[in-house]
Amino acid sequence: xxxxxxxxxxxxxxxxxxxxxxxxxxxxxxxxxxxxxxxxxxxxxxxxxxxxxxxxxxxxxxxxxxxxxxxxxxxxxxxxxxxxxxxxxxxxxxxxxxxxxxxxxxxxxxxxxxxxxxxxxxxxxxxxxxxxxxxxxxxxxxxxxxxxxxxxxxxxxxxxxxxxxxxxxxxxxxxxxxxxxxxxxxxxxxxxxxxxxxxxxxxxxxxxxxxxxxxxxxxxxxxxxxxxxxxxxxxxxxxxxxxxxxxxxxxxxxxxxxxxxxxxxxxxxxxxxxxxxxxxxxxxxxxxxxxxxxxxxxxxxxxxxxxxxxxxxxxxxxxxxxxxxxxxxxxxxxxxxxxxxxxxxxxxxxxxxxxxxxxxxxxxxxxxxxxxxxxxxxxxxxxxxxxxxxxxxxxxxxxxxxxxxxxxxxxxxxxxxxxxxxxxxxxxxxxxxxxxxxxxxxxxxxxxxxxxxxxxxxxxxxxxxxxxxxx
Numbered sequence: 001x002x003x004x005x006x007x008x009x010x011x012x013x014x015x016x017x018x019x020x021x022x023x024x025x026x027x028x029x030x031x032x033x034x035x036x037x038x039x040x041x042x043x044x045x046x047x048x049x050x051x052x053x054x055x056x057x058x059x060x061x062x063x064x065x066x067x068x069x070x071x072x073x074x075x076x077x078x079x080x081x082x083x084x085x086x087x088x089x090x091x092x093x094x095x096x097x098x099x100x101x102x103x104x105x106x107x108x109x110x111x112x113x114x115x116x117x118x119x120x121x122x123x124x125x126x127x128x129x130x131x132x133x134x135x136x137x138x139x140x141x142x143x144x145x146x147x148x149x150x151x152x153x154x155x156x157x158x159x160x161x162x163x164x165x166x167x168x169x170x171x172x173x174x175x176x177x178x179x180x181x182x183x184x185x186x187x188x189x190x191x192x193x194x195x196x197x198x199x200x201x202x203x204x205x206x207x208x209x210x211x212x213x214x215x216x217x218x219x220x221x222x223x224x225x226x227x228x229x230x231x232x233x234x235x236x237x238x239x240x241x242x243x244x245x246x247x248x249x250x251x252x253x254x255x256x257x258x259x260x261x262x263x264x265x266x267x268x269x270x271x272x273x274x275x276x277x278x279x280x281x282x283x284x285x286x287x288x289x290x291x292x293x294x295x296x297x298x299x300x301x302x303x304x305x306x307x308x309x310x311x312x313x314x315x316x317x318x319x320x321x322x323x324x325x326x327x328x329x330x331x332x333x334x335x336x337x338x339x340x341x342x343x344x345x346x347x348x349x350x351x352x353x354x355x356x357x358x359x360x361x362x363x364x365x366x367x368x369x370x371x372x373x374x375x376x377x378x379x380x381x382x383x384x385x386x387x388x389x390x391x392x393x394x395x396x397x398x399x400x401x402x403x404x405x406x407x408x409x410x411x412x413x414x415x416x417x418x419x420x421x422x423x424x425x426x427x428x429x430x431x432x433x434x435x436x437x438x439x440x441x442x443x444x445x446x447x448x449x450x451x452x453x454x455x456x457x458x459x460x461x462x463x464x465x466x467x468x469x470x471x
Contacts, residue, residue: 059185065404066178067412067431074405074416080423084459085451087425089237089385091301092451095342098349099300102341106334113334118325120148120309121336127343128294128309137281144314147321150331152267152295152308155320157183158327159263159291159310160229162319164189168228173214175238175432175441177265180231189229192222195437196239202376203391203443206367209240209378210274216250223254229261230254232279235268235382238429238446242381245277252279252286259289261316267295267308270352271359272382280312288313291320296339301450305335359384362449362456369460373470384450387429390414391443392470410442418445422462 055061065073068088075083094100106112119125125142133139140146149155156179164170166188172180174195184191195218199211232251234243243251255262264279280290291312297303310320346352363380370377370388377388395410395417405416411428418424426445430438449456 059182067428070405070408070412071415071419071425071427073402074419075425078419078423080419080421080462082423083419084424084455084462086447086449086455086459087427089448089450090303092455093301095301096349096351098345098351099302099338099342102345103335103338106337106341109334109337111333112337116148116330116333116336118330119143119321120146120331121333121340124148124307124309124336124340124343127340128311131343131346132311135278135281140311141314145317146309146311147317147324148331148336149308149310149324150328151297151306152265152293153179153183154306154324154327154331155293155308155310156180156231156263156265157186158320158324159293160184160189161187161323161327162316163261164228167226169224169226171219171222171227171230171260173232174434174437175429176231177233177237178432190226192224192227193434193437194219194222195433195440196241198378198440198444202378203389204376206370206376206379209236209381209387210242210244212236212239212241212378214247214251216254219251219254223258223260227258227260229263231263231265233265234279235266235272235276235380237268237383238385238387238427238432240378240380240383240385240387242272242274242276243279245275245282248277248279249282252282255289256285262286262290263293264290265293267293267298268383269294270299270355271384273356273360274381276382288315291316296335296342300339300342302335305332305339307331307335307339359450362451362453365453366447366449366456366460369463373464373466375466375470384448386447386449387441387444388447389443390445393466394469394471396469409438411444414443414445418463422465424459424462 071087122142125146125148128146129140129142149158160170160183164184164187167190169190169192170184171192171194174193181191194214196212196214199207201207230251232243235241252262254260262279266278269276278292280287280292291310294309294311296307297305310317362384363386367377367386375388375390375392377386380386393414395413399417401413401416405412409428409430411430415426415428418426426447429441429444429446433440
């Protein structure tokens with residue numbers, strides 16, 4: 001199994017406005033079997049042979065370049081500068097003023113610049129209880145059913161550390177958020193993959209992202225006596241699918257029957273364009289086995305703030321909070337306070353409805369270029385990613401792809417080609433499948449639309465250059 005680089009590293013640091021120096025030299029030759037960190041040290045000290053004691057752990061020493069390094073390399077080598085970054089899912093604009101004002105005000109308060117309680121600032125936990133009550137059907141106990149984490153990712157790591165022992169199995173749907181993999185493997189978990197299947201007509205016409213489906217017979221076969229957890233992401237990155245209530249019920253029934261903990265990654269839970277159901281709310285029996293993950297970074301356009309949370313029954317949250325305490329003790333105080341104020345004031349500013357309206361407008365704007373070109377895509381039901389199917393784009397037979405790109409699935413070659421020829425960065429989604437199932441998405445590319453409209457329009461103008469390669 002591949003070991004992927006952390007998403008938190010600033011791998012892709014290029015935009016349409018300026019080119020920022022990358023944090024490490026770009027490899028211009030095929031990747032060696034070492035990780036980028038090890039490769040740098042070997043290059044700087046060629047006469048020093050690394051001893052066994054100095055070798056990195058397998059969990060961080062991947063045997064090939066990850067997607068972020070390859071996109072970096074392509075961007076640095078591209079003659080089309082500056083690159084329009086439609087790759088990583090960070091926002092290209094600031095949170096609204098009332099959120100920024102809350103953060104600035106918190107910095108002036110002594111208590112907001114000191115340690116927060118390990119479970120999070122009381123004001124934020126209360127604000128979350130109030131904010132989630134309408135969709136949850138009741139107010140969660142802020143003392144026992146909510147814990148604040150250093151971003152949603154650390155929250156998920158805490159959940160795995162709390163419940164996974166060596167050899168325990170965790171079911172993950174493909175495509176997956178790459179951090180799931182390393183987070184599960186660190187406590188010794190074994191990942192069991194169940195692929196999500198795109199619609200058969202996805203290469204010929206635009207369809208709803210909801211048409212990506214799980215084969216429930218495959219899911220049933222994946223369950224064994226060692227299955228301890230199941231991870232689900234809705235709204236889904238990168239597909240844009242919002243699982244229907246019926247699909248969630250089928251998943252929940254399997255988990256209740258087999259007493260499997262559900263980790264529901266709902267970080268895009270304020271950006272949904274079809275009815276959205278929280279799996280924890282299906283029944284009291286499902287709620288007892290479900291941990292729900294949230295993210296202020298996704299909610300408030302502030303991915304760099306690293307404020308997340310987990311919600312669930314006290315019997316589960318108790319141990320997640322204990323793991324979180326051992327991982328980072330507590331999370332950043334002033335930004336927790338700012339997030340609390342954000343939740344308290346969001347409705348008065350019509351923030352949630354305006355967020356949905358704004359993101360839908362960006363999706364409509366950006367996908368219009370695919371409509372022009374006849375390139376089908378999955379119409380997002382939630383989130384801010386668009387999966388476009390490039391099966392109609394014919395790459396030149398003799399195009400000079402580097403060997404480490406040519407050997408990867410077609411979507412890597414498509415991504416390289418777009419960066420080199422058009423100066424537009426997108427992400428090949430086969431990185432989020434196992435090697436055995438990577439062919440499922442080899443014609444797709446993922447685009448992040450959470451960018452200013454002028455960036456989207458620049459990307460659209462460049463993508464029109466694909467006309468000469470479409471058959």
